[in-house]
Amino acid sequence: MGITFRKETFRDDYTFRNSPEHIRRFPFPFNEDSYMYAVNIEPHVVGPKGSVLENLIDVDEHYVAEMQDRALVLAEDPLRCQSLPHMTLAGWDLLELLMEQQALGYPEHFTLTRDGDRWRWINRPLGIDDTFTFGDTSTLPYGPMEYITRQSQGDFCILDQRDGNLWMDAGMVTTQADWSLDFDIGMNFFEWHAPVPLAHEKGIFIRALKFLTNIQQGKPARRLNWTMTINPRLDTSPENYHKWGPDRATVTPENVGDKVHLRVELQSFWRLPRSNGIVFPIRCYLIKMDELVTQPKWARRLHRVIRDLPEELATYKGLTRYRPTLVEWLSKLDDGSPTSPGFGPD
Amino acid sequence: MAAKTIISRPVYGTLSPQPGKHHLFVADAEGALAIIDMAGKAPAGFFDGAEIVFIAAPDGKHIAALEALKPAQLHLPPSFASLLPRLRQTLTNAHMGLRLYLSGTEGLIGQAMQVALEAGIDHTSMQTEHRGSLARRMQCVHCKGITENVTTQPATCAHCGLLLLVRDHYSRRLAAFQGVCINAEDRSEIPPMEEVFR
Numbered sequence: 001m002g003i004t005f006r007k008e009t010f011r012d013d014y015t016f017r018n019s020p021e022h023i024r025r026f027p028f029p030f031n032e033d034s035y036m037y038a039v040n041i042e043p044h045v046v047g048p049k050g051s052v053l054e055n056l057i058d059v060d061e062h063y064v065a066e067m068q069d070r071a072l073v074l075a076e077d078p079l080r081c082q083s084l085p086h087m088t089l090a091g092w093d094l095l096e097l098l099m100e101q102q103a104l105g106y107p108e109h110f111t112l113t114r115d116g117d118r119w120r121w122i123n124r125p126l127g128i129d130d131t132f133t134f135g136d137t138s139t140l141p142y143g144p145m146e147y148i149t150r151q152s153q154g155d156f157c158i159l160d161q162r163d164g165n166l167w168m169d170a171g172m173v174t175t176q177a178d179w180s181l182d183f184d185i186g187m188n189f190f191e192w193h194a195p196v197p198l199a200h201e202k203g204i205f206i207r208a209l210k211f212l213t214n215i216q217q218g219k220p221a222r223r224l225n226w227t228m229t230i231n232p233r234l235d236t237s238p239e240n241y242h243k244w245g246p247d248r249a250t251v252t253p254e255n256v257g258d259k260v261h262l263r264v265e266l267q268s269f270w271r272l273p274r275s276n277g278i279v280f281p282i283r284c285y286l287i288k289m290d291e292l293v294t295q296p297k298w299a300r301r302l303h304r305v306i307r308d309l310p311e312e313l314a315t316y317k318g319l320t321r322y323r324p325t326l327v328e329w330l331s332k333l334d335d336g337s338p339t340s341p342g343f344g345p346d
Numbered sequence: 347m348a349a350k351t352i353i354s355r356p357v358y359g360t361l362s363p364q365p366g367k368h369h370l371f372v373a374d375a376e377g378a379l380a381i382i383d384m385a386g387k388a389p390a391g392f393f394d395g396a397e398i399v400f401i402a403a404p405d406g407k408h409i410a411a412l413e414a415l416k417p418a419q420l421h422l423p424p425s426f427a428s429l430l431p432r433l434r435q436t437l438t439n440a441h442m443g444l445r446l447y448l449s450g451t452e453g454l455i456g457q458a459m460q461v462a463l464e465a466g467i468d469h470t471s472m473q474t475e476h477r478g479s480l481a482r483r484m485q486c487v488h489c490k491g492i493t494e495n496v497t498t499q500p501a502t503c504a505h506c507g508l509l510l511l512v513r514d515h516y517s518r519r520l521a522a523f524q525g526v527c528i529n530a531e532d533r534s535e536i537p538p539m540e541e542v543f544r
Contacts, residue, residue, distance in 0.1 A: 194515055242488055
């Protein structure tokens, strides 16, 4: 048996939904009743069966629809995918990683066969069967990074490591939480994080950079990040902010459950073997409030987190306009009883 | 001088003579004064191996003072756009030992640095000094249009007309600050426009 891929949209009529199994496996990002930045990085190792960590590169029921949405974004704005000239080798590294991981985790959907440099890649959900020469860009319809990331859920940033820093020198970024690859490409780790409030003062980025530049091949790491999105819109780019921004003013007590989504990023960090770069997949998971509160522990905890969030963070995450409405709605689901430790539902 | 705000925002220094065989200065407007001040600290004969490219104000202010430094070459292009092909060729053909000095408005420093980066020169090896106007070169994140000489906060995009928050977030590659729609969530909210980058 394989995954049943949903037919759904992340724009216009917004038919995106999570199945009950996918609600249970949602990577809820709060392990206590409050939230503040931390260098919450841990080894990216395989987790429990049925969780989003069952495989190191997760493929889920939204795969096909997400890839269709990505193609729409790229057709409108090709600058969402860019690679500086010295990053092609890292693109091949990424192609190998994603083909290997997807074929390993989901053999019923993906098959990779290698005969020296002649590789055959079969992607059944998307109807792709290509044979190409590894390392020869002319044998693929796109550059290697674009080719494989049109077939992989999540955004991908490839970081070049030099001068003791990491440089955002390539990426496929169509499902981002309000940052622009086109603007940030070529920047170093501190520069592209420059607009993030509070974290610089806490020394977060200095410690994070030290950790990331020491990542070893075969020992990936991960962290969770989160924000909220109105409507299940993957493309919340700054480029289109003037199109999706007005949605934030449409939240009412009646539609909170349907419109407000928790948006969780599972970020992982992998050393690439040939280029010595780091690839940074940012996998986005969305869940609407109505789905999330089917787990009473999550409802209680989310209420407390959003209610007590420092104002600067709420502003940075763009919650200001609808936070009172959301907190009021969630408060009715919080009886004040304690929540159990850990991320998972009870 | 511009205050340091966030890490991506450029920080400028004071021009000082560097060891090297060839010295290329690119300056506009009040940037000439940075070169003239530096000349006082330069060793004898320094300007024998120097080219000064100066985009003067319409009144020709500072041209005579730069001539008095007797650089090997003084080039006076009418605008940055007209300088671009020549600057590209000079930097592409440059050998090790060329030192680059940029002074004047942020727009000039940023655009000259952009050309130098494309020629493979590391930004940390360039001498920069900000003089004169704090006007910003801004890229609209929505339509990608560049608006020059932005002095207000917020500012109107000269291309798509959206009202933009001029952020401190800066891209050396684009030589521009980022402009993001300030009232995207409710267009009827129109914050007052203040002259802040003068």
